[in-house]
Amino acid sequence: MAETHLTPRHIPDRLEGRGARLLKSWESLLLVVACLIFLGNSLASPYFLDPWNLSDATFNFTEKAIIAFAMALVIISGEIDLSVASIIALASTAMGYAVQLGFDTPVLVAIGLAVGLVCGAINGLLITGLGLPSIVVTIGTMSLFRGLSFIILGDQAFTGYPDSFSWFGQGYVWWVFSFEFTLFVILAVVYAIVLHKTNFGRAVYAIGNNQTAALFSGIRVARIKFILFLLTGLMAGLASICLTSRLGSTRPSIALGWELEVVTMVVLGGVNILGGSGTIPGVVLAALIMGMVTFGFGLLNVPGIVMSIFIGLLLISVIALPILWRRARRRLQH
Amino acid sequence: MSKFLKNRELLLVGAIAVLLALITWRFPPFVAPANLARVYNDTSILIILALGQMAVILTRCIDLSMAANLALSGMVAAMLNAAYPGLPIPIVILSAIALGTLLGMINGALVWKLDIPPIVVTLGTLTIYRGLIFLLSDGKWINAHQMSDAFKALPRDALLGFPVLSWLSLLMIALVFLLMSRTALGRAFYAVGGNPHAAVYTGIDVGRTRFAAYCLSGALAGLSGYLWVSRYAVAYVDIAAGFELDIIAACVIGGISIAGGIGTVAGAVLGALFLGVIKNALPVINISPFAQMAISGTVIIIAVAVNARAERRKGRVILRKAEAV
Numbered sequence: 001m002a003e004t005h006l007t008p009r010h011i012p013d014r015l016e017g018r019g020a021r022l023l024k025s026w027e028s029l030l031l032v033v034a035c036l037i038f039l040g041n042s043l044a045s046p047y048f049l050d051p052w053n054l055s056d057a058t059f060n061f062t063e064k065a066i067i068a069f070a071m072a073l074v075i076i077s078g079e080i081d082l083s084v085a086s087i088i089a090l091a092s093t094a095m096g097y098a099v100q101l102g103f104d105t106p107v108l109v110a111i112g113l114a115v116g117l118v119c120g121a122i123n124g125l126l127i128t129g130l131g132l133p134s135i136v137v138t139i140g141t142m143s144l145f146r147g148l149s150f151i152i153l154g155d156q157a158f159t160g161y162p163d164s165f166s167w168f169g170q171g172y173v174w175w176v177f178s179f180e181f182t183l184f185v186i187l188a189v190v191y192a193i194v195l196h197k198t199n200f201g202r203a204v205y206a207i208g209n210n211q212t213a214a215l216f217s218g219i220r221v222a223r224i225k226f227i228l229f230l231l232t233g234l235m236a237g238l239a240s241i242c243l244t245s246r247l248g249s250t251r252p253s254i255a256l257g258w259e260l261e262v263v264t265m266v267v268l269g270g271v272n273i274l275g276g277s278g279t280i281p282g283v284v285l286a287a288l289i290m291g292m293v294t295f296g297f298g299l300l301n302v303p304g305i306v307m308s309i310f311i312g313l314l315l316i317s318v319i320a321l322p323i324l325w326r327r328a329r330r331r332l333q334h
Numbered sequence: 335m336s337k338f339l340k341n342r343e344l345l346l347v348g349a350i351a352v353l354l355a356l357i358t359w360r361f362p363p364f365v366a367p368a369n370l371a372r373v374y375n376d377t378s379i380l381i382i383l384a385l386g387q388m389a390v391i392l393t394r395c396i397d398l399s400m401a402a403n404l405a406l407s408g409m410v411a412a413m414l415n416a417a418y419p420g421l422p423i424p425i426v427i428l429s430a431i432a433l434g435t436l437l438g439m440i441n442g443a444l445v446w447k448l449d450i451p452p453i454v455v456t457l458g459t460l461t462i463y464r465g466l467i468f469l470l471s472d473g474k475w476i477n478a479h480q481m482s483d484a485f486k487a488l489p490r491d492a493l494l495g496f497p498v499l500s501w502l503s504l505l506m507i508a509l510v511f512l513l514m515s516r517t518a519l520g521r522a523f524y525a526v527g528g529n530p531h532a533a534v535y536t537g538i539d540v541g542r543t544r545f546a547a548y549c550l551s552g553a554l555a556g557l558s559g560y561l562w563v564s565r566y567a568v569a570y571v572d573i574a575a576g577f578e579l580d581i582i583a584a585c586v587i588g589g590i591s592i593a594g595g596i597g598t599v600a601g602a603v604l605g606a607l608f609l610g611v612i613k614n615a616l617p618v619i620n621i622s623p624f625a626q627m628a629i630s631g632t633v634i635i636i637a638v639a640v641n642a643r644a645e646r647r648k649g650r651v652i653l654r655k656a657e658a659v
Contacts, residue, residue, distance in 0.1 A: 315458040
């Protein structure tokens with residue numbers, strides 16, 4: 001790890017200008033990759049550029065991206081939440097149970113969000129209240145939350161959601177813009193403002209860079225971390241509403257393995273897994289890239305598991321390449 | 335009494351005893367020696383995997399790719415056997431171990447040479463290894479009738495009244511125990527996780543030690559791959575899917591600190607056994623097997639809370655903590 005390097009850090013005589021930094025940033029690299037994939041997709045399949053087709057493509061990533069925004073904040077603060085996919089399953093199961101009791105859409109939405117909040121609060125309490133490592137706690141709650149849906153559902157499924165409920169996953173706000181995509185755009189703006197333009201956002205970075213220093217400079221570390229886990233739970237609840245509405249049914253295996261995809265999205269977006277740095281625009285671009293890659297492969301009839309190889313390679317190479325690049329440059333300078 | 339409460343392994347033995355007592359109250363035949371031997375046998379693969387995971391966690395890393403490694407090595411072993419039924423079984427096993435080690439080396443090299451955080455590396459290789467199984471097998475299953483009898487029989491063959499599978503796990507426990515307590519490498523695992531800076535100054539190569547830990551976890555995953563496939567007599571893309579979390583759960587329950595440097599072979603074995611007892615007991619005491627996931631989740635949370643308290647009580651005597659294990 002980084003701590004084993006004993007070479008002094010290179011300090012430049014003058015900082016680079018804004019434009020130069022922007023050009024060299026991770027986000028601009030992602031933008032180039034996104035454009036290339038977009039170009040590649042439109043060349044590979046004549047159907048790709050159709051507006052309705054592009055609209056369909058967004059369903060691939062919007063639900064995961066909604067969670068990825070909150071996850072980005074959690075990871076920047078130096079923690080991780082692996083229980084998000086299980087929160088989706090539990091929230092979806094709770095909504096399905098409410099349907100069997102005859103409740104209608106507004107109640108279902110409230111239940112989905114409430115279950116998300118409660119699960120997030122449980123994570124937050126265990127991590128900040130008892131001071132336990134988040135990776136182990138959320139591996140535990142990951143089993144617990146999905147386990148609860150398995151207890152309730154077994155090998156059964158809940159169906160019969162009301163027609164009005166299907167709007168969240170299948171409805172359109174205007175022309176080709178689905179509710180999910182609109183939600184994605186709005187949340188992207190909200191999270192970007194919260195992280196980059198508010199005291200709260202600065203505090204999240206401060207905690208991720210040096211928790212002790214943050215505490216001594218008067219930041220309420222535990223409270224902010226608790227809020228972040230609460231927020232992640234809420235986003236998982238929201239994603240659960242969208243996904244359940246889109247699928248129209250609930251099985252305990254719903255959204256299985258999504259936690260890894262969400263973390264991949266966040267890391268691909270340039271967020272340091274060790275905390276302290278990362279941006280929302282980066283996460284947005286990573287979401288677009290992952291969405292377009294899987295959709296483009298889908299158009300070419302590539303099986304899903306082969307796509308996952310690609311995502312795995314992408315995850316490792318986007319982190320490895322800058323390291324190799326920096327090393328090669330250092331060698332050239334000497 | 336307080337000394338007893340501080341000893342994680344004794345505490346865990348106590349917890350398993352209480353668990354067994356509760357099960358006996360509902361279903362007495364469960365504690366018959368023959369049945370307990372069966373439960374141990376059923377947990378053998380988890381024990382072997384937990385030993386590898388322990389070495390990795392001790393060095394402040396994590397290996398999320400173990401189950402995928404197991405599935406890939408197992409699939410290759412099964413395909414080798416299906417294609418060349420005449421190939422001696424030891425060679426099949428050795429090639430599964432070799433492949434597992436190679437996959438572990440890839441993880442280790444990425445952590446060592448490129449300084450990529452272990453969780454990211456193994457998250458990536460987890461999906462890559464799973465995907466490779468699909469590419470290799472074309473999504474097809476290797477079924478029992480395609481495997482030779484010798485291939486399937488080995489883990490079941492009885493030796494002195496116990497299946498070879500149980501003996502193999504005992505052998506691995508002994509080997510890893512010797513490695514941890516009697517070799518420089520084993521002590522280096524603890525040193526690297528306990529304090530990487532201090533380890534560097536004592537002349538330990540942190541990266542190389544982590545690489546060795548990943549090789550060990552890879553080799554054990556490869557061995558488990560053969561054992562899994564031959565025991566269940568089937569190989570397909572999704573075998574042992576999600577098992578990586580059970581392995582980590584066994585370690586966490588066994589008191590191996592996720593922050594590195596703390597943990598024992600006995601802890602890992604007991605942690606795995608705890609999960610194994612629960613898994614085997616649920617059906618006989620009429621609790622739906624669907625409850626197993628929620629129960630192991632709860633156990634993980636309780637275990638990590640108990641361990642965190644025990645670690646905090648020890649205060650700042652860091653050196654003695656590392657020595658005591």
